[in-house]
Amino acid sequence: MIASCHCGHCQDDLCIHKVPIFSSLNQEELEEIASLISHREYKKGERILTDGEKSEAIVIIHEGSAKAFKYTTDGREQILYVFAEGDFFGEQNLLSDRTATYSVEALQPLKTCMLSKTQFQQLIIGHSDIAIKIITELGNRMARLENAMQGMGVRNVDNRVGGILLEFAAKYGSKVQEGTLIQLPLSREGIANYLGVARETVSRKLGQLESDGVIRSVNNKSILILNQEALGVLAGVN
Amino acid sequence: MIASCHCGHCQDDLCIHKVPIFSSLNQEELEEIASLISHREYKKGERILTDGEKSEAIVIIHEGSAKAFKYTTDGREQILYVFAEGDFFGEQNLLSDRTATYSVEALQPLKTCMLSKTQFQQLIIGHSDIAIKIITELGNRMARLENAMQGMGVRNVDNRVGGILLEFAAKYGSKVQEGTLIQLPLSREGIANYLGVARETVSRKLGQLESDGVIRSVNNKSILILNQEALGVLAGVN
DNA sequence: CGGACCATTGATAATTGTCAAAATTCGTGG
DNA sequence: CCACGAATTTTGACAATTATCAATGGTCCG
Numbered sequence: 297m298i299a300s301c302h303c304g305h306c307q308d309d310l311c312i313h314k315v316p317i318f319s320s321l322n323q324e325e326l327e328e329i330a331s332l333i334s335h336r337e338y339k340k341g342e343r344i345l346t347d348g349e350k351s352e353a354i355v356i357i358h359e360g361s362a363k364a365f366k367y368t369t370d371g372r373e374q375i376l377y378v379f380a381e382g383d384f385f386g387e388q389n390l391l392s393d394r395t396a397t398y399s400v401e402a403l404q405p406l407k408t409c410m411l412s413k414t415q416f417q418q419l420i421i422g423h424s425d426i427a428i429k430i431i432t433e434l435g436n437r438m439a440r441l442e443n444a445m446q447g448m449g450v451r452n453v454d455n456r457v458g459g460i461l462l463e464f465a466a467k468y469g470s471k472v473q474e475g476t477l478i479q480l481p482l483s484r485e486g487i488a489n490y491l492g493v494a495r496e497t498v499s500r501k502l503g504q505l506e507s508d509g510v511i512r513s514v515n516n517k518s519i520l521i522l523n524q525e526a527l528g529v530l531a532g533v534n
Numbered sequence: 535m536i537a538s539c540h541c542g543h544c545q546d547d548l549c550i551h552k553v554p555i556f557s558s559l560n561q562e563e564l565e566e567i568a569s570l571i572s573h574r575e576y577k578k579g580e581r582i583l584t585d586g587e588k589s590e591a592i593v594i595i596h597e598g599s600a601k602a603f604k605y606t607t608d609g610r611e612q613i614l615y616v617f618a619e620g621d622f623f624g625e626q627n628l629l630s631d632r633t634a635t636y637s638v639e640a641l642q643p644l645k646t647c648m649l650s651k652t653q654f655q656q657l658i659i660g661h662s663d664i665a666i667k668i669i670t671e672l673g674n675r676m677a678r679l680e681n682a683m684q685g686m687g688v689r690n691v692d693n694r695v696g697g698i699l700l701e702f703a704a705k706y707g708s709k710v711q712e713g714t715l716i717q718l719p720l721s722r723e724g725i726a727n728y729l730g731v732a733r734e735t736v737s738r739k740l741g742q743l744e745s746d747g748v749i750r751s752v753n754n755k756s757i758l759i760l761n762q763e764a765l766g767v768l769a770g771v772n
Numbered sequence: 773c774g775g776a777c778c779a780t781t782g783a784t785a786a787t788t789g790t791c792a793a794a795a796t797t798c799g800t801g802g
Numbered sequence: 803c804c805a806c807g808a809a810t811t812t813t814g815a816c817a818a819t820t821a822t823c824a825a826t827g828g829t830c831c832g
Binding site for chain 1: 604606607608612614625626632635636655658659662665666668669670672673674675676677679680681682683684685686690693730770
């Protein structure tokens with residue numbers, strides 16, 4: 297039986313059930329952590345964390361999504377991550393005294409669960425299995441960043457566009473009759489800032505994919521992938 | 535007092551003294567780890583790790599340097615990191631069953647220290663303080679990668695060239711009368727593969743910097759920085 | 773001294789960014 | 803449910819940057 301969360305947000309489900317790093321804990325431990333967790337909601341566009349400022353909590357996405365970004369010297373926004381349900385951030389600043397290395401902003405109405413610095417540290421000291429999960433997850437994230445880096449080095453923008461569509465398809469896609477429907481977490485401008493190219497270039501590339509019959513643009517916030525294999529070729533998946 | 539390492543490579547110094555993740559350990563703990571470490575040497579161009587293969591060890595650079603890279607789908611080599619003394623890699627694959635996410639090759643004659651997967655895991659389980667240090671160090675690395683990503687997002691190649699010169703100056707530079715002398719770890723082609731641009735573009739940009747009096751090309755393997763401040767402006771350092 | 777390798781330079785083509793304008797989509801309030 | 807204004811996206815024309823190809827010039831090392 298699943299115990300109820302007393303936070304008023306989670307209804308019958310503990311928020312932390314959604315977080316992979318806690319998946320190895322038993323019900324009792326989960327409840328113990330749940331009681332330590334505080335909650336907060338943000339509107340679309342609200343700032344959760346600001347580059348350079350101190351942060352004293354690990355933040356877990358409970359519902360909605362958020363972007364992590366930095367500003368380049370020429371004033372453009374470079375998106376580093378798109379966080380979805382179950383992702384977490386802020387862990388870099390919990391163990392060192394470092395300030396945040398990026399800003400985080402809600403892409404939609406957002407619900408978060410937060411664990412304070414001291415609570416988090418105690419948790420790790422008591423559970424080396426959680427520490428291992430976190431190290432593993434950080435490794436995953438590094439691997440993703442390394443791939444992205446490699447992608448940025450690819451001169452060809454087509455590859456990057458294909459890559460981001462596949463990434464989003466895996467994370468935000470649902471199978472439908474004709475293919476995979478993606479609920480885009482980012483606007484075209486957001487995609488451009490994620491890929492490090494101009495807004496207009498994203499439009500043109502997507503337009504080209506549409507005339508090639510690979511995708512269909514349903515509306516500004518969703519795309520239907522008709523030919524996933526062609527996208528794989530474009531992205532250069534082996 | 536510093537205990538001697540019995541490996542025959544480190545002389546009076548433990549290799550692991552060079553590794554940030556072990557920096558918080560006391561002498562006794564360090565010696566315990568040191569006894570588990572094995573060593574190996576590589577010639578220039580030799581492969582230490584191959585993308586996609588299993589790796590069973592964390593590898594620490596004891597002497598020399600190495601490049602970590604992936605091949606893009608169009609067959610180009612994209613360099614992700616240039617590892618110098620004290621840097622380590624392979625940690626992503628220790629806790630998960632993931633295969634290596636990049637290849638690593640010696641840029642010069644190289645000496646390494648290695649810790650096996652099982653030894654590393656035991657270490658973490660036994661020492662939650664080490665786990666915390668590792669999480670912290672991974673956080674540092676992620677911050678570096680995130681910065682690099684932001685740099686790649688800058689459309690302007692001049693910035694990247696300035697950035698790589700400053701990076702190398704900090705890592706491989708020595709102060710001389712006229713400025714900072716860099717012993718380049720990479721050829722022009724290597725620099726191009728690090729920046730994700732064509733060989734020829736690197737030549738042109740460096741040539742331009744030379745006519746502007748910012749650098750002087752001493753020979754193919756070393757560059758003298760005459761005006762570091764101008765480079766900072768170019769790289770967009772705040 | 774010679775040969776192999778690496779780097780530079782020039783000319784041209786291809787790609788992408790930029791600016792401006794038009795078209796579409798979205799959200800709100802009636 | 804529709805209409806309107808604001809925001810976002812698309813499209814076009816052009817400029818700027820960089821890749822590519824080819825040839826030349828340098829450098830290192832036996």
